[in-house]
Amino acid sequence: MSALAKLTTVELKLLAREPGAMFTILIPLFILVVFGSSITPGDTVLLPMSLAIAVGLVGLYQLPTTLATYRERGILRRLSTTPVRPASLLTVQLALQLVLALTACGLLVAVAGTVLRAHVPSGALALTVAFLLGTAAMFAIGLLIAALAPNGRAANGIGVLLYFPMAYLAGLIQPTHLMPAVLKNVGEYTPLGAFRQALQEVWAGGFPSPVLMAVLAAYALVISLAAARFFRWE
Known part of the structure; x- marks a missing residue:
């Protein structure tokens, strides 16, 4: 073995023994x-929100804590x-954290599609693009x-x-239609807000x-460059 x-x-x-990894899977x-009892067959909100929460937890909590602890x-x-x-x-850490995010999201989709009978989009390409770009942005942060x-x-x-203000602005804590207009407009262009919207558009069939x-x-690009610039190995 190499x-x-x-x-x-x-x-x-x-990673499998890390309590934080289970936390990022179980909380979403x-x-x-x-809230699954409120899901209707055509719901395009709750499951995308849950997916964004899962990826946000991995990117903003699990990944940086692990790397900073290692240093x-x-x-x-x-x-x-x-x-x-x-x-x-x-x-290796980036790859494993991606696997963790995929595992959490796969479990969410499986439970929503089978147990809750929620709508699952058939557009694999649209879902893949939205997921990868959103995950890249979260991981960059x-x-x-x-x-x-x-x-x-x-x-x-x-x-x-960082997570809780971003989650609020993204509409993951309070529905966007109940937020002040200025916060709603700002939230649409935050990393987590754009990710949540992209997933909802996929769930809506587009x-x-x-x-x-x-x-x-x-x-993803700008923040990754900043991370590379400031990252210290020791």
């Missing part, structure tokens, strides 16, 4: 099930002296948090402090608007 394969196996086992599922404990520095470079760990936070606890706190796709792509 060094990269061994690293992936070890990191997968650690709990929200979906609790705090000197793991990244020690890896620099081995054949497994720190960049390999970063790559997580990487920037990991780059700037001095330790894992700080990364955790920053992620939580393809996400080019504006939303451009917003998410811009967030």
Whole structure:
């Protein structure tokens, strides 16, 4: 087994034992099930909201906390002296966090489609594009948090402090039609807000608007560049 394969196996086992990973899966599922009785066959709101919540938790909480903790404990520095470079760990972590997000979202769709009889879109391409761009934007923010936070606890706190205002502006805590007009307009162009809207457009049977796709792509690119600029291995 190659060094990269061994690293992936070890990191997968650690992720499976991490309470935060279960948290990111169970919280969106709990929200979906609790409010699932209100789902009608044509509902295009609750499930997209649950998916956005799941990806947001992985990107803003799980990813930055893990990476900042590894740097705090000197793991990244020690890896620099081995054949497994720190960049390999970063790559593996991104891949595993993507798997975690896919697992959480797959479970949500499965429960909604079978138990709750909710509408599941058939447009695979539209769903894939919206999911990948939205996830890229969320992960980029997580990487920037990991780059700037001095330790894992700080990364955790920053992620939580960012998540709730972003979730509110995105309409994940309060329906957008009940929000003040100015907050609603601002929220539409936040990373989480654009992601939620893109998913809703997919659930409504369409393809996400080019504006939303451009917003998410811009967030992913610009914030990723900032994270790369400020990221420290030790």
